[in-house]
Amino acid sequence: MAISAEIFEKVQETLCEALSVDEDEVTEEATLVGDLGAESIDFLDIVFRLEKAFDIKVERGELFPEDIFTNDLYAQNNRLTAEGLAALRERLPFIDLTEFEKNPVVQEFSSRMTVADMCRFVEFKKS
Amino acid sequence: MRWYWIDRYTEFVRGTRATAVKCISLSEQHMHDHYKYFPIMPHSLVVEGVAQTGGLLINEFNECREKVVLAKLVKAVFNFEAIPGDVLTYRVEVQNISDTGASITATSHVGDKLHGEFEMMFAYLRSGVFADKELFTLEDYKHLLFNFHVYEVGVEADGVTPISLPECFKD
Numbered sequence: 001m002a003i004s005a006e007i008f009e010k011v012q013e014t015l016c017e018a019l020s021v022d023e024d025e026v027t028e029e030a031t032l033v034g035d036l037g038a039e040s041i042d043f044l045d046i047v048f049r050l051e052k053a054f055d056i057k058v059e060r061g062e063l064f065p066e067d068i069f070t071n072d073l074y075a076q077n078n079r080l081t082a083e084g085l086a087a088l089r090e091r092l093p094f095i096d097l098t099e100f101e102k103n104p105v106v107q108e109f110s111s112r113m114t115v116a117d118m119c120r121f122v123e124f125k126k127s
Numbered sequence: 128m129r130w131y132w133i134d135r136y137t138e139f140v141r142g143t144r145a146t147a148v149k150c151i152s153l154s155e156q157h158m159h160d161h162y163k164y165f166p167i168m169p170h171s172l173v174v175e176g177v178a179q180t181g182g183l184l185i186n187e188f189n190e191c192r193e194k195v196v197l198a199k200l201v202k203a204v205f206n207f208e209a210i211p212g213d214v215l216t217y218r219v220e221v222q223n224i225s226d227t228g229a230s231i232t233a234t235s236h237v238g239d240k241l242h243g244e245f246e247m248m249f250a251y252l253r254s255g256v257f258a259d260k261e262l263f264t265l266e267d268y269k270h271l272l273f274n275f276h277v278y279e280v281g282v283e284a285d286g287v288t289p290i291s292l293p294e295c296f297k298d
Contacts, residue, residue, distance in 0.1 A: 041198040041250055044198075044225075044230075044248060044250065045199060045201065045230065045248050048248075051223070052222075060225070060227055
């Protein structure tokens with residue numbers, strides 16, 4: 001699904017401000033952690049800025065569902081179970097989990113999140 | 128010695144905004160150790176003072192239930208050095224308070240001159256090595272807020288109603 005240029009530009013601006021990166025680094029494919037150097041506190045900063053930029057309210061766990069990753073039914077030996085993956089898909093329909101599903105190690109989830117995922121999240125929230 | 132980098136609040140609007148002052152004295156040890164023979168208020172300690180102004184505002188809003196720590200310095204821009212005899216005025220505006228953290232914007236002034244501009248993020252320590260550790264006792268917090276005159280100048284978010292002592296301090 002194509003991402004709206006208007007949403008991409010605002011997300012790009014948000015990420016440039018929150019992560020002190022250049023505009024040309026913030027491509028749709030760029031991962032927040034690996035490519036843009038986001039750390040855990042940056043995600044809270046990003047959420048605050050997205051709320052302001054798009055006039056949306058993001059509840060705790062909506063973008064980073066910690067409760068799924070810490071639930072023994074959903075995560076065992078540091079990997080999501082089939083039930084965990086199903087719960088994740090239901091909670092985050094806006095994120096493409098194809099790559100993550102191949103090796104669903106808990107810590108890998110946030111490091112795989114891309115700029116495009118953030119844009120789709122905003123589109124999901126505004127729909 | 129405690130790491131206090133403000134002297135008192137002059138305005139405290141619950142969970143919204145606050146103003147605090149820091150009087151700079153030549154007798155402070157760091158004036159002589161930071162740059163020898165060139166006593167200035169270190170910018171890092173100004174950042175700490177702004178963080179204390181905002182951090183206690185957020186902590187009081189949460190009725191001291193959270194371990195509020197400075198987690199990210201988004202912006203710190205300084206226009207000149209503050210020197211002994213100056214009174215730094217820190218003005219903090221809360222931008223966001225959520226159940227996972229908070230963000231503020233702030234300025235520092237000497238008189239009417241804009242000394243610095245800041246943006247900061249605060250996190251609540253709930254897991255990891257700090258999960259079971261106490262940063263301050265409730266007694267510490269209580270005296271800290273009294274010594275900083277929070278209950279003399281503090282008002283609720285309506286800007287009028289005097290701030291009340293939280294339940295946890297009433298024992």
